[in-house]
Amino acid sequence: MNEGIITAIRVVPLEHYVILSFLLFSIGIAGVVFRRNTIIILMCLELMFNSVNLLLTAFSAYHSDPRAQVFVFFIMLVAAAEVTVGLAIPGDDEAQRG
Amino acid sequence: MVMTDLLAVLVPALPLAGAVLLSALRRKFSATVAGSIATALIAISFVATVILFSGFDTAAGGRTVRVLDWLSITGMDIPLALRIDALSLTMMLIVTGVGALIHLYSIGYMHDDERAPTFFAQLNLFSFAMLMLVMGSNFLVTFIGWEGVGLCSYLLIGFWYTKPDYNYAARKAFVMNRIGDVGMVLAMALLFHFLGTLEYTAVMENAHSIPAWGLLAITLLLFFGATGKSAQIPLFTWLPDAMAGPTPVSALIHAATMVTAGVFLVVRSSVLFDLVPYTRDVILWTGTATALLAATIGLFQNDIKKVLAYSTVSQLGYMFAALGMGAYSAAMFHVTTHAFFKALLFLAAGSVIHALGGEQDIRKMGGLKGSIKITFVTFFIGTIAISGLPLMSGFFSKDLILAHAFQHSPVAFGLLVFGAVLTTFYMFRLLFLVFYGTYRGKAHAHESPLTMTVPLMVLAVLSVVGGALNLPHLFGGHEPMKHFLESAAAAIRSEEIELSASTEWILMGITAVLVFTTIAFAYGRFVKRTTLEGDEADMPLLKRLIAQRWRVDELYAALFEKPYGWLSEHFHSIGELRIMVPLQNGVGEAALRVGNVVRKLQTGNASFHLLAMVAGIIIFLVITLLSN
Amino acid sequence: MIAALLLLIPFLAATLLVVLRPTKHARSVALISSLATLAVVLMAWATYAGSPVVLADRDWVPAWGLRFVMGYDGVGLLMLILTAVVFPFIIGTGYGEKLQHPSLVNALLLYTQTFLLGVFMAQNALLFYIFYELTLIPVFFLLLYWGGERRRAITIRFFIYTLLGGLSLLFGIIYCMAQGPTMNGDFSALAALNLPIGVQHWLFWVLFLAFAIKLPIFPFHSWQPDTYTMAPMQGTMVLAAVMLKMGLYGVIKLVFPIVPDGVAFWRETVIALSLIGAVYGGIIAFRQWDLKRLIAYSSLSHVGLICAGLFAWNSYGITGSLYQAFAHSILVLCTLYLCSALKERVGSSEMGAMGGLKVRTPRLAALFLLVLLNAVALPLTQSFIGEWLMFLGLWQVHSWLAVVAVSTIVWGTIYMLYAYQRVMLGPDKWQLEMPDASNRDHLFLVPLIAITLILGVYPAPILDLVDPSVQLLLSSLP
């Protein structure tokens, strides 16, 4: 990984990344739980996944270990698959949630 | 010796065989045939007993015949064994002798009854049980008979089972006997606990090694058992009701034999009782109280058999009073004479009832002495015997008890003499109301058949001469029965009357005078002008109370029967239905209810599910962080 | 050989019945099988020499160190005899009952017998447990499909209740087996287990609970009256005459040797509970109008006494209890049979509908009376021997306990006499035309009554069988 990016990432203390990720994750949870629109729910799920991606990237930089970034790609892949499936499942979303 | 053993086994075995045979083939036999078989068997038993008796050597003490191993496990050996000694022989003679006569009598008495074979089977069974009772070599074998006679008494009282009253009487008898049996069982358990054996000989030998409290408990419990069988306070109320059974049953079971089982038991364990004066006092006063209580009730009864029943209770009271004073042989003597004259009285009463076609109310009798002569004469002899007219058998036996009482406690003496006066009064009232005056009933009286009158005559003779069995020194005898019994019960040896001859004469005189006065009074009251008891409601309070048998039955009903029913119902309705079942269902229902509530959480609403999941995660997170 | 025969005969016969489902000959097949079992058991009895017998001993689950151990000592043999004697009669009762699917009923009965025999032969705690639980299954179906009113609810209650007890027992057994690496659950090994006193105190209840429910003793009995009343006649017979005895056997085989200190600690509590049950059941029985329910409560009363005797924990108490257990089985068979015979004639087991039957059925009345003698434990009947021994045993524990125990002879007399009187005596008020005791009735009742009388007069065969084992058991206790 590019040393410059790593240094750039390390400018911000790790705790901040962790807290940010948790915040994003929580926002994702809130969205999934409280919103009723299918699209928004899927977006919030994405948000949860991506907060984890952020966290992994930060850890990766701090541990100087590229493996986590590979993991991130996998997560993106899986998330995409999930969204596809989620959109494909038929049905009226209001009724589904009632 | 083998011959003796065989005879000993034969004595109870014959009636048992009769019972089995007759009940198995009860449909095949007529009343007469069945009666003859039963009578023959018991008569053979009697003959065997006589042979045993004649060959018995008092010096040898006694003999145990081990028939069968019964209860034998580690630490316990209780065989089915019979004991032949003076005491059991005496009782056996009474049981088989009087028993045979009553069997004979029953042939005539029951010949109309279609279930007569069953009756004879049960009578034979009773004889077997009674023989086991008196012949048992240990407490447990005695207990076989003890329970057996209770059972037979139940069966025979309720012989005419279609009448609910009779069934009630039968059940009452059995239950009361069983209550007494609790005492007996506990006493046996205690004895075994202390001595590890129940053999009479061993128990009596080692009695002194039982601690004082144990002896006290054992003797009191044994006595409690005896009160059940022998109808003493507090368990006496069944006996008068037991008159529901056929009259021969009343004669055999409820007068001559079974009810004396308690007396027999106390004499059997006299060694124990001798060690506990306290218990003997209890027995003395219980006996005296019973004698008086029953005698008072006898004054106003109108049922011929009930009068005799209360008289039996009263006479048993005398026997127990004697036991309480340590006069064991006197008690046994009274048992014997009482067996003669009370059996006689009952059978004669049965003859009267038979003659009048089933009538038992003395208010509807009278003037029968002309129409049924033999019955009258024998009944008359019975009456003077029980009243203790001089030289009758009852005179000797009762006077012996009174003499002991005088020596032991003047108060008891006074009360017992008063009881004797009452006895004379109600017996003569009975005699006069039944046989004298004019006939007040409607039936045509006729004399009973020979099978019935012969036993009456034999018993009448015995009632007269029975006193000779234990003729006191005063009359030139040397108390043969007492000496005979000494070989079986060592305690008898110490019972001597230490009164001077003159005192004895005076005592006899007093009693005799009182008896004759009473007879005269009764003659005036019932023969000169026949006084019948009116309606209970018109009586003065005390008299009404006595006529209503001191309301003891009602008291027991209120104290025991009703509360028991109440308890049974409420244990069920409250204990079971309101507590136990709901308690158990409650657990299940609670589970179902919780299940329902939890199931409602499963609403199918996706947001709610997610929310619940998040809530769960937060809660677990808190738990995790807190416990970290 | 004997073990295999005993397990296979009823099992194969039952399977045969399930497969072929003959309607006509189902009972006869079952009867023959049960008689064959009886013959085998009697043979085993004849060759029993007084010391424990091992019938089979082989590896079962080597990985857990479990072995398939079967055998019996005097106590086990007594139970085997009991089971073998009782079942022909239970199956014989079926000849009078008009049930759906007789082949299945008999198959279920035979399966029950198989498992019961297994219980009484098992010498390994886990094996014991397995058979113990298995007995429940055929009985469950028997009750569920052939029962009377409300059978579903009652059966399920009974099932859950017993299963709960069973689970507690399983926990206890596994707990003991987990004590050592080599612990394989053999009875002999369990007896050598010296658990700490503190553990024994709670483990006692864990182990005993199942048996307390099975017996049942006082506070655990509430499944019993309903179940007995509801169950088909043969089901009640199985429950009361044999299954209940598994409880006693279990106490002797599992509770006494494993947790002796626990027994010592809880003994008086258990006796007190049992005796409360004995008195309570006896008193309640007095006012029961349904004959079957009366039998249920009387059984509660009898069993209370039996359990109390067992926990007297001395040779008289245990021997008496076992003897009484035998007597109780016979008694229950007789009373239940009488009940069904009467129901057949009157159409109801309510005593209100009876009364005065002796007029019509004197022979039946006579048989009832003979049964009654055993019920009230008159001397020279089987029950008396048992009760007397138990009284002695209890006396050694505590005099007041003995007094309460002895008092049951009065309660028992009261309700039995009432029952007899209500059913048989009194005027012939219904004027019902009904047949007197038939040959079948005699065939069923007379042998049973004969057993009670013979063993009442000559108890030696059973006492000699049980006594050495009991002595052995007691000598191994601290």
Place this chain on the structure above:
Amino acid sequence: MSALILISVLGVVLLYLGFGDNRKWLAPVGILGLLAALTMLLCNWNVESPLFAGMLKFDGYAMAFDMSLILLTVLLFLFGIDYYARMRENVAEQYALMLFSLVGGLMLTSFTNLLVLFLGIEILSIPLFILAGGKRDSFRSGEAAFKYFLQGSFASGFLLLGIALIYGSTASFDLATVQAAVGTSAGQGNMLMLLGLFFTIVGVSFKVAAVPFHFWNPDVYEGAPTLVTAFMSTVVKTAAFAGFYRLIEYMHLPGAVQTMLVVVTVCTLFLGNIVALRQTQFKRLMAYSSIAHTGFLLIIFLGISERTSGVLYYYLTTYSIATVGLFVVLTLAKRAAKGDENIRIFRGLFRSAPWLAIATMLLLLSLAGIPLTAGFVAKYRVFALGIEAKLRGRHGFRGSDGAGGHLLLRHGDPGSLHPQRARTAIGGGARELARALILRRGCGVAGAAAGVVEVGSTPSPSAGSPTDEVDQPCFSASLLFLYPYAK
């Protein structure tokens, strides 16, 4: 490894087969392919080659579970021949999706890297989301699928968060490294690690339907087609547990997480049993019974020793065999009852199909854990393990018995013999249908039942290292199960 690839390819092949009108070939090809995969798997026995840079390891543990998973899938495919016979469309997709899901399952049994854990779970789940909605015409089915998807993805988020946090504290996804790190004192005190483990376990708990992450379970079981439900309650459950166990085996979980696990276990046991009491729909009942069994299996996790994996395997196998059998019975009865799924359709089964009823009874007894069935041995071993771990697993006890009891009672009724009711449910033609079906499939169920009994009565050694984890009788039982179908 080759098995993994073969199955994936097999899925694609089936999809292509589906384009033509080759429906009758689908199942045979699938089965043959699976058997081939199984053979390959067995050929690699004891080779233990680490794959994908050590991210997968087909050790004995994995082999045993893989075999079980593949065999169960084979059974379900056999079941499917009849089941899908009337379905017009998308049959190939259903088979293919099941195969893909199976691949995820195989990964779960053999992962050694958290990345593969995640991937495995996702590959297992995503096809299921689609399968659950397989009843095209059923609104409930679609609804269930969506719920399942929503909650499943949600839980995946937590799993990911957990994995990320674990990585944060250990700088590794490697299972062995993580396990080693957790064991150290530093690992024990690390907050990141603690949260990481916590969220990971939450994520996995969802898959095994532990309370309170079970909500999807009843709805999805009920909404999904019966075959899919059977698949979920057997293959998926087995795979999820295999993965769960692999995750925390040899891991000295911090006390706090351990506590959470205990609480989850107790809740699961309690809820599963109690709610099962009131269920009348057969599939919902099976769902709650499955939850109860989850609780039971979780007991195993409370005290892990070297014997644990064997017990887990044994339990899951016996549970699965019984469950598949019951679902077959359900399908038969359901057809006779014209689509009703209430448990009352089983009434009178004995009348119309005694052998089937007896087999059903045996299966239920096994699920209830009554002696002489494998279910009992399984429960026994769980108990033994729990107690041996000095856990005094009494909370476990309370629930588990109920599970058995209620299940038996609730289902026990199905074998009802009562003549009056016999004709009402399965009457007339329906009865004939049942007969006809039974001729063909009933023996299958009976075989399964026999297998269950056999396993129960001759439990066999399974202690020792994970390599000899395959219980011989279990294996033979599975084969027995196969036999009647194979003709």
